[in-house]
Amino acid sequence: MSTIQEPSALAEWENGPFSEAPFAEAESDRTAETAPTPVGFLPWAEASWAENLSPFAEPETDGTPTDEAELRLAEAFAELRDEFFDEAVDNLVAETEDVIGQRFADESSSTAGPEKERLGGAHLSPIQFEAERYLDRLTDGLAGLDVESLDETGLNEMLDRFDPEAAPLSPAGEEFLGSLIRKAKSAVKFVARTAKRVGKAAGGLLAGALKRLRKLVAPLLRRVLSFAIGRLPAPLRAPARLLAGKIFSEQESSGQAEAAEEDFASSPAQATDTEALSESFDAALAEAMVGDEAITAELEALTGDEYEQEGPLESHELELLAEARAKLIDTLSAAGDGEDLAPAVEQFVPALLGALRLGINLVGRPRVVGFLARYLARLIGRWVGPKLSGPLSSAIVDTGLRLISLEQPELERDNEAVASLLAATVEDTVRRLAENEDYIFENEDLMQLATAEAFERSVATNFPPSLVRRGLPPAPSIAGRFVTRRPRSARPYRRFSRMPEVEISASVAERITSFGGVTLGATLRAAGAGFPLRARLHIFEATIGTSLRRIAALERGRLGGSKISSTRLHPLTPTAAGLLLNEPALGVRVGAAFLQSRARVAAGQRFYYLEPIAGGAPTVTPVAARAGTPSQGWIVADTIRSRIVVALYFSETDAQTIAAGVRAGRPAAALLPALTAAYDGVARSFGTPSGRVRIVKETVAGEEFFGSVAGRLLPLVITQLRRVIRSWLLPLLATWMRERSAEFGRASASPGDGVTITATLSGVPGMSVLRDALNGKLGLGTLHTVASGAAFKGTPAGVVTVQAGVHRP
Amino acid sequence: MSILPSAAARLAADDLERQIAHWRAAASTFRDAEEFASEQAWRGVEAHTGLPLRRQLASMVTELIDMGRATQATCRSARHHPEELVVAARAVQQYRRRYAQVEVTLDFFGDAVNSRTSPQLRSALQTLDRLAAESMTPVLTRAGHPPIPVLVYLDKGMGASILRAGIRLWTPGSINPVAAIKIVRHNLYRPTSLFHESGHQVAHQTGWTQSLRGAVTAALEGDPPLQAMWAPWSSEIAADVFAFLHTGYASVTALYDVVGDSRTILRWPVGDPHPVGYLRTLLGCALCRRAFGPGPWDSLEDAMVLSHPTDRTDPTVRTLLDRSRGRLAEIARACLDSPVPGLHGRPMTSVLDPGRVSPSALADLERGAGTSLWVSPHWRRTEGIRLIALAGLREAEHPLDAAGWIDRARTWMTTEPLAA
Structure with missing residues (x-):
């Protein structure tokens, strides 16, 4: 194992490719420090299911590939995949978050956790009741019926007869129930269509599939509740081993392909998301739809609730990270001039790595972590303390947000602004460093270079531009910085301190792609915008724990509406930033997996929201119940x-x-x-x-x-x-x-x-x-x-x- | 107030401090916007209207509170320096007056916002906010002015009104950031009067009123009494023409429904900026004839003349009414062709083509859009103003089905549009 050089040797990296330190002012001399004892990763190592990077069980092979079974499973899974169901689940999480958020201002799920669960559970229970009641009625109604003999029209008519009367559910509850009904119908039609092909009676398969679907509703909604109170639920146990492998190989292979082409890497903002939940739901249901004996036997071997993972239902890594962040901010706020900050940084890093999926790269490398802590402590130490923090504090005020709102604005408390900024810089540096590949950490020089680069980019993101060396700020013409909102919560995010005004032509809008490959032009047209569209650009950045629905919920007062949907947040890629702002470096390149759906975003990924400025062509109507689907x-x-x-x-x-x-x-x-x-x-x-x-x-x-x-x-x-x-x-x-x-x-x-x-x-x-x-x-x-x-x-x-x-x- | 003996001065100073403390405490409640309207109602105003409004109101309240702080400091100082009592007393009085002015302003806007009491009303008024703003934007843009946000509120009565953007509010130093338009209940779902009010804003910003006055006066050449009669009505005529350019015949029938009170339709109140109701309606019909040719407005005119013969009014007025009727074609031409200074001397019709709201154009819209016209959010967004014109036209053509048309308009105005 290579030896980590003492901090004094860092001078080479601080003054080598970087003629100056990342800061505009000259770096002062530092004395060498002795390395502290590396801190272990106890909290992270003990989280049983977090050790297992894949939420799915390892594939068990008996040596005999069952191609036919896998094919049917894939078909069934494909039949079930419905992005509207995924969206309905996400919307249900958002709605439940709102219900809880209206009662409990403190976002920490450790505060009033049981009360929040009760409130969220009460919100979801009528939805569960209606869903299960419908499935019971459908199951009873189809019992004994010869569905195979019906043509498509007849089958549709028969299934429609079981549609429930309008129930007094919340908007997201109705949407969820509607999409669940659609899924149930897809399952029935699939079984009716394919049962004969596999030589099975449709009746038996149907009963099994519907029974499975009914049993999946409660665990699914339990996980909706987990998301809503800020925890990450374990996925539904889905022993569809090949489906699992397919899902992951698709994402991983695409990630590898991109990593080979470009010098970027992205960690998910959350280790799991609602889309993964929906996927595991569909995978579990698909198994029952094909009635494969091998798979059924595997399921029957499970005891207890076969849809639950062994181990804890939820992980608390985001809460642990929030606590660690808060502790770091408190330490930085209270630190005196010249105080050693390495221990504070070292206590923070394990919590961050625990929440960071790619933190595996730094796990088991305590020397790297120790070096990183000392490096960061030295460089941020010059801004900490009553005297030293003055210049940074002044610079922050100049670039801070000015808000005029009837709502209680969450302005940065003056004494926390500096600490919050420094904590964000530490977090970003660690994240960026962790996203490097293994071989970087095996080589001393490469590792130190990567650390310096990570720190440099983090400074450029978080510090006021006036304190950053020329050429580093990503958008010099706009001169803003990213400010952490709710730094002490489990779901913080960053907001850019400037809101530039832009004018977007139809042709520019057609060249900008949003989530799912849909163009911005199609999205704006679907929302009724005319061109050229004059708008104010609000820019956000995800950090560990961020979800777009949470940004939409927390920003709605500022963005002027009681109903702002996350569908109005678009990825700020370098292309989008270049076309909208002429500042491509303000955009962030991410893996393709993070451009498919708003449920799955990367830490460090940036987004924008277009606030129409009245005038010109007919403006986009901001208040709405539902987003218009773009072409x-x-x-x-x-x-x-x-x-x-x-x-x-x-x-x-x-x-x-x-x-x-x-x-x-x-x-x-x-x-x-x-x-x-x-x-x-x-x-x-x-x-x-x-x-x-x-x-x-x-x-x-x-x-x-x-x-x-x-x-x-x-x-x-x-x-x-x-x-x-x-x-x-x-x-x-x-x-x-x-x-x-x-x-x-x-x-x-x-x-x-x-x-x-x-x-x-x-x-x-x-x-x-x-x-x-x-x-x-x-x-x-x-x-x-x-x-x-x-x-x-x-x-x-x-x-x-x-x-x-x-x-x- | 002369310099008082020390005991009396202390008494006076105590009283001033007591007074200012009371007014300051009262003013501090202004910080909470829910003192004037519910949070839901505030949120029912779109950001591009609500934010500038709240910014202005917040700025007013901040200044009031700062003024209170300074006044209190003055009063405290007067306790130790009796010679300052006079100044302190004056400051307290000024502060009282300012408090009252701010309260009036906040109350006005609070009441306006608070008319959004139900989801249905919120939706309807938001739609009207948008349509009113849209009606002005093409002209303002062409004239080089920024668009103006609009706050529409509901109140009782017969006629609509506007508190124009850009005018001084009750509180010194504060300028109205939004055009606040009052709409009345009987016209909520047939809101052609909305465009009459937004027409006032546009006429003011583009200098149209003066120019129209000149054009009408020129058209009535040779008849000084008639010129003297019509000239002062220019502002209201401009607003009527603006409503006509946006909604065609619908604006005329709606206007007649408002002015058609037999007690007042022929009356000419001294100093009233509004034309005599009789002439106002006739002018509307003349505008229709000028722009569209013969049509149902001819029957409306005949019916009105039959129902309200001019011999029921004062002979001097009657002469003027009858002479005016003979010159309406010229007046209508002058109204439509009058140059607008803000549009570099081009007429308002160069931006707002009345042909778009002719019965045939509206029928084309109806045919082209099919049954989706009243239900599709697309048409609601892009043709909202012409939908009002069409609903008004059809209601006038099929009076037996008036309730149905009102219902249809109500549905599309209160159904929430799709999100951006």
Whole structure:
């Protein structure tokens, strides 16, 4: 093991690549310090389930791959995945947080924990009651029925008969119940469709699936409550080993791919999130839907509540971190001039690493941690103490937020502003350092360089620009800094001290991508914004424990509405920052996994909210009950059934504009360009990590894959596939448009947000080539046929349907 | 007050301190906005209106409290320096007056905000806030002015009113940051009068009133009594024309419903800036004829003339009314073509095309949007003003179904729109 040099040797790193210290003023000489005894990681090591980085059990193999079973499981899982259910769960958490937050101002879940649980539980219990009552009624109603003999229409009609009467539930409760009902219906339809294929009676499978679904409701809502009171719940136990492996391999492989290309890394702001909860819920249900004996046997072997993990239901790492942060802030506030801060930093680091998923890189490296603590203590020590903190305190006041609000503003207390800033700098430095790969810590020089770089970037983020060396602040023209909000809570976040005004044109908005690959332009149009849009940009940064729904809830007073949804927060990537502010360095690059959904964000990731400034084109209406879904599309290529489904959703605004053109007798001018542009938008995402193209393929030798095509297809194959789908799709849509465009008008007049046009191509030639390409088995000869287009020669049959609302394939 | 003996001076000083303490304590309650309106009502005002308003009110309260602190210090000093008693007494009186002025201001806005008592009213008034602001923005933008936030509030009575943005409030040194428009209950869901009021704001900012006065006077050349009659009405005429440009015939029928009281329709009160109701309605019909040609306004005019013959009024007034009726076409042309200084001499119609609210254009909108017109949030957002015009037009055309049209308008105005 390499020896960590004494702090005096740090002079090389402080004055090497950095001609000055990160601070604008010169660094003063320091005396060497003796290394303190490394602190262990007791709290972290003892958290039983936290030791297990994967929330899923390790795969158990009996040596015999069950390809067929895995395929059915994957199909069932895919059938269940519903982003609206995920959103409903997240909204339910947000609503429950609000209910608790209105009664208990103190966010710490250790304060009045049982009371908060009781209050949150009381809020959720009617929802649980209605959900279970519906499932009981559905189960009883379907008992003995021959669902397999019903066609799709008949099955839908029968299932609709069990829809419950409107119950007096909260808005999020209604949304959750609605999406749960949809999920139950999907499960029933899947079982009815596939039971015969696997030689099983649908009745038995159905009963098992619905029984499982009912049993999952209570544990799911228990975890909703955990999130709402600021704890991280253990996921539902899902022994769907291959699904688990698939989920993680998708994320990890995408992370590795990105790490190989770029010099960034991101840790999740929370070790688990509502999307992971929904995924584990679907995985648990999918098992029952396929009724695989191997999986069923495994489940029956479990004792007690088979959906609960062994060990604690919740982890308290965020609370522990909050306590450690508070202690660090108190120590820094009370420290005298020149006081040794290394012990304070060292007590903080383990709590931070415990909450930081990538903290594994620093675990077991007490020497690195010790070095880091001494390094940070030295550099921040010059700003601590009654005399030394003066310049920093003055600089903070100049860049601080000025708030005028009827609500009780959470202004930084003067005596805490400096301490909070320094604590944030320490936290950021440790996080950034921990995100480095292992080999960095094996090499003395590299490790010290990484430490210095991490510290430099943290200073640039947190310190007032006037105290930071030129060239380091990320947005020199805006001259702000990030201020920690609620630094003592388990769910803090950062807010940028400046709110620049921007004017956004339609073309700029189309070039900025938000979560899920949807453009900012589509999102703004769906919300009724006109262009150019004048807006004030509010910028936030996530730290450990941040959730976007919490930012939306806490900022709503400042952002001017009683209902601000997290759907109005968009990722501030370097592209977005460059286009909006001409300051790309203010944006942050993150892994693709953190750009898919608002439920899953990275610590250090930045976001923006657009507050419309009245005037100009019709302004966005801020107050609302529900966000308008932006226009977007999806493609699913099923290589097993040689089928491609393309779904193009048009937001309410876009749908009405098109429908007006159709009614005016101009369908070709109104509809066809919109369809073409929509397909081209989805097709552009082919091959990108956040792409909206999914591929279904068979399992091969135990491998499972259903997901993004990132990194799996050769660029040549992607280009040809994109081109050939277009060549099949557009003529089909043009014919439909000519003969049945009035359907679009009718759909737009129906209740429902927007319109979805779905084109299903069957008998698609070349799917075997696609499969081979995914499996890395594309030979030279086949490559030639791909290049020439012969691989996809032929014209599939096609059907186009139109429906009101959002309908993903 | 002359310099008093020490005991008397102490007594006077004590009393001044007691007084100022009372007023300061009363003023300190102003810090809590819920003293004037509920938190829900405050939150029912959108940020781009609410924030500047609350900023102004907060600034007023802060100044009042600071003034109280200074006055108290003056009173304390007077306890030890009797020669300062006079100054202290005056300061206390000034502080009382300032307190009252701030209270009036806070009360006004508190009452206005507090009219958002229910979710339905909040939603309707927020919609009207937005529509009123939208009605002004194109003209203000063209004239190089920033957009003006609007606060609409509900009150009883017949007529709407506006407290214009930019005017001095009751509290010295404070300027009204928002256009506060009162709308009355009978017009809440047929709010064409909203645009009459926003028209006042626009006319003031663009200098239109003076120019329209000149144009109407020129149109009535050769008839000095008529010129003298019409010239003072320019401000209200400008506002009526503004409402017409936004909502067409609907503004005329709504106006007639307000002024159609048989006791007052032919009356010409001295100093009233409003035109005689009879002439006001006739002018509206003339504007419709000028912009759209023949239409239901002709029947309205005939009906009104039959119902309210001018021989029921004073002979001098009657002559003027009859002569005015003969010159209405010219007056209408002058109103629509009058140059607007803020628009570099171009008429208001260069920004607000009345053709957009003609019956045929509104029918096109209805046809093009189909049944989604009244339910889709898209149309609510983009065509809110024309929806008001269409509802008013259809209500006038099908009076037996008036309740249905009001209901339809009520539904779309009170259904919450989609989020941004």
